[in-house]
Amino acid sequence: MTTDMLGKRVKRVEDQRLITGKGRYVDDIKLQSMAYCAILRSPYAHARIRSIDTSGAKAMPGVLDVMTGADVPYNPLPMAWPAGGSAGIQNNVNTPRALATDDVKWTGEGVAAVIAETPEQAFDAMEAIVVDWEPLPAVVDAEAAIQPGAPQLHENAPNNVVFEWSVGDKAGTDAAVDAAEVVVRQRIVNQRLIPNPMETRGDIGLYNPGTDEYTIWMSSQTPHIQRILLAIFVMGIPEHKLRCISPDVGGAFGTKIFCYADYVVVLLASKRIGGRPVKWVESRRENYQATIHGRDHITYLEIAGRRDGEITGLRVRTLANLGGRLSTIGPGIPTTLYARVLTGCYRIPNVHAEVTGVYTHTVFLDAYRGAGRPEAPYVIERAMDLFAAEIGMDPAAIRRKNFIAPDQFPYENPSGLGTASGGAKIYIDSGNYEPALNRALVMSGYLDAEAAKAEARTRGKYLGFGLSSYLEVCGVAPSKWIGAVGEGWGAAMWESANIKVHLTGKVVVTMGTQPQGQGHETTYAQVVGHELGIPIEDIVVQHSDTQGTPFGYGSYGSRTSSVGSTAAIKAAGKIRDKARRYAAHMLEASVEDIEIDGAEYRVKGSPDKKKTFQEIAFALDLAFDAPEGMEPYLDETAYYDTPNCTWPFGTHVAVVEIDEATGFTDLVKYVAVDDVGNKINPMIVDGQLHGGIVQGVGQALWEGAVYADDGQLLTGSMLDYAVPRASWLPQLELDETVTPSPVNPLGVKGVGEAGAIASTAAVANAVGDALRPIGIRHLDMPLTPQRVWKAIQAAKGAQA
C-alpha cells in the first residue's frame, strides 16, 4: 500500500470487475417483473404519417401496450445550445418528439413503441404495426439542401437554414486576403462519422405509482443534466421526482451526453403499464440510424500570406449539417467549439468564419469526440500544408514561423474566443509549441524524409509525412464566460465532490462527473489519497446516480481531470482542515501548532504527540469529546468553477506508404508528442491518446457515414461502416512535453479528445505529401484505396 501515487502508473480499480465479466452495463440489469420495449422506426427519410394502425400489434401475444406519438403528453426534446451571438436567438428550433407525430425527417426516427413481456414478443408485435406513409422527397447533403427548390424540412426554416453565424473581423480579413502576396483556396469536406461506442445506448424506465416517482437507468455521460432536461423541459414533473442512474457505460465519445427520445418512451411506458420496469436496448442498426452522428462539414477555406511563409489571414465558410431536427447541443458544435478556435496554435492576425447550420433528412449531428475541435485543426492544418506547397516551403518550417511564441502568452485569439462581458474571459494561458514539433520530427524520421521517399519509390510506393500541430481548448469552462458570451449551453459548468470519512478511516468520494471508461474511480482515488495521505485501497469513488451524488455537469469536453479533480482537492482540503482542528483538540495544542505529514497530525516540536487520520476520524465520528461548536463526523462537499479553460497542444506526425498499383494507404508509423500538462496517471493518459488517435486515423483512412440521395443510410451496420481493426494499425509512438496548466492545482489539462483532434489532419497531410509529387493537391476523406487509386490514375492521365 502506497500513498505516493499521484502521477504514477497505478493499475485501475475498475478493472477487476470488467476483466472477470462482472461489469454492470444497462443491459445486464434485470428487475423484477421487467417488460421490454421495441421502437418502430421510419423506413423513409421524409414522409408524412397519414395514420398508424396498432390494433394488430395490440392483439399479439404478450403485448402490454403500444404507444404512438399521439399518446405522448409531453413536450418535444429540448435544445440547449443555440448558436446565439451573431445568429441571434433562432425561432426555428425544431427538435424531435419522443415519438414522431405528423411526419418523419430521417430514416430511423421513432414512430411507435411496443411494450411486451419479452423482447421477442415486442419485436414480433412491432412488425404488426401498420403505418400509412406518404413518402416525400428528401435531401441529405447540406450544400444541396440550401439550394432553391430543395425539399424543405421545416416551415420556420426557409431554405433549410438553422442559423447563419459568424466570428472574427470581416473587413480586416477581407483586406488581408485582398492584399496578400499569396492566397490558397480549397473546398474540403469533413465527412460524417458514426461514433460507435461498443456499448449501444439503452435504458430502463421505472415509475412508482405509490410515490409518484420515476427512476431511469441510462447509458449516459450526464445523469444530472438528463434529470433537468427530462423533468423540467420534457415531462413537466418536479425535478426531485426523477432519479437518473448511469451504471457502467461501455464507451460514449460524446454520443451519450444528449437527451434522447427513448428516455421519455420507457418512463412513460412504465407509468402506462402500472409501474412495471420497461427496458429498451438499442440494436447496432438503431444506434447507426437514431443516435447522433458527428462532423459533416463542407468548408471553403482561403489562407493568405506572404511568400516568406508568414500567414496574414484566414477566411472560412462552413456548411454544417445538423440533421433533420436538432440534437441537444447540435448548433454549439460548429460555432463556438469550431469557428472560435480555427487559428489553432498560430498567430494569424485576421480571421473571419461564417458558419451556416443546415437541416437535412439525416439523423441529427452533435458532439463526437472532440466536437468541433477536430474539425478546426483539419481546416487549418490542411491549409498550412496547401500554403506551404504553394510557396515551396517545408511544412515544419511554416508551422514554426507562425506559432504563437512562448513569450506571447496570455494570448487572445482573434476569433473572439475571449470576448465576454461580466468579468469572465478565457484566453490561451500557456504553451510552448516548438519543442513538441521538434521532438515529433526527430522521432518520425522527418529529417530523412527525402531519402525514405526515394527508397519507397523503388518499391512502387509513394511515401508521405504528415504534420499536425494542434491546440485544443478543453476543461470547460468558467460558468461566467458561458453566461456572458451569449452563446452556448445556458447553464453553469462547475463540478462537485463530496468526501465522507467513516469511523474506520475508510473514505467515500462521491463525484458529480460520470465516467465512460476513463478510469475515474482510479484517478480520483489517486488525487484524494495524495491529499489525505491515505492509500488508494482505503478509498472508494462513487458516481453516476442523481440520488446520492452531488450535482455535476458530467464528463465530456475533457473536463473531468481539470474541473472535477479540483473539486475533489477542495473537498479534501476541507476534510484536512477539520481533522487538523480536531487533532489540536485531542492533543491539547493550538491549531497553528498542528503540522500534517500525510495521514499524521503532529504537534510541532513534539513528534511523539500525534494522531493518525484514522484515529481522528474515529473520535470525530463517535463525538464523545467533540469541542463546543464542532460538528461530528468528517463529511465535506466542495464545488469548483474553473477560472479558465485548459489548452493542450502538441504535434503528431503520420507516415504513410501508398501503393501505386492499388491505391492502398498503409499507416507505417505514427508519432505523437503531446503536452497535456501534468498527469494524474500516465498509463491512463497514454490509453486515452491511443484510442483518440485511432478514431482520428479511422476518419482519415476508412470511416464515413453514407446516405443515399433518398436518405437511406447505406452504412447501416458494422458490415458497412469501417470501424478500425487491430490489423490495420501500427504500434503508436508517444512522447510528451510538459507545460503545466496554471489554472488548477494539479496542472492538468485533459486528454480525452486530444488524440482525435490531432490525428485526422496528420494522416490526411501524409497522404497529401505522398501524392503531391504526381500533381495531386487535395483529396477528401476517407482516403480509401478506391478514392486514392482513382486520383492516381487521373493524375497519371493528366501527366501523360
Next chain:
Amino acid sequence: MAEHVSLVVNGIPREVDVEPRRLLVELIREDLDLTGTHIACDTSQCGACTVHVDGRAVKSCTMLAVQADGAQVTTIEGMATPEGLHPLQAAFWEHHGLQCGFCTPGMIMAAADLLARTTDPTDDEIRHAIEGNFCRCTGYQNIVTAIRAAAATVRAGVPAPSGAVQQGSAS
C-alpha cells in the same frame, strides 16, 4: 415451441428450454445470467460476444442455442479460478488493455484461442487474431501489449488456470 438444450457452461451442466430462434449469446446472458458476454453489433462483426465452444473461440451471436446442445462452453466468467486470474485477465489489467471494458470479455476469449494455438505470437499474429474483435477505446495498442505479456507468462510455465487454453491445447 421450446427446444431443450443440454450443455456444460464453465464446468457446470445446464439444462435450458429455449425458443428455436434463441441465439447462444441470449441463452448465456438471459437464461444463465452470465452477463459478462456482451452484444454489440448484431451482425457478427464486433466479437463482443466471443466465447469458447468445445475449446475454440466462437462469436456466440452467430450460433443458435440449439446448436450448442451437448457442447462445452467457456465464458469470461469461467476464466479465473479460485487460485487467481487467467494470465490474459492479469495482463489486461497490468497493461491497461481495457478502458470501458465492454469489448474486453470477447477480446480475452479471442486472445485465449490464439494462445491455445501459439504461445509465442508475433505482434502481427496478435493483431490478426483479434481483428474480428472491435475496440473503440484503446486503439488496440495496450491490448496487443497485454496479449504479448500473457503469452510470455504462459511460456514461462505459469499454469493457465482456466479451461480455455487447456481445452484448446487438447484439441
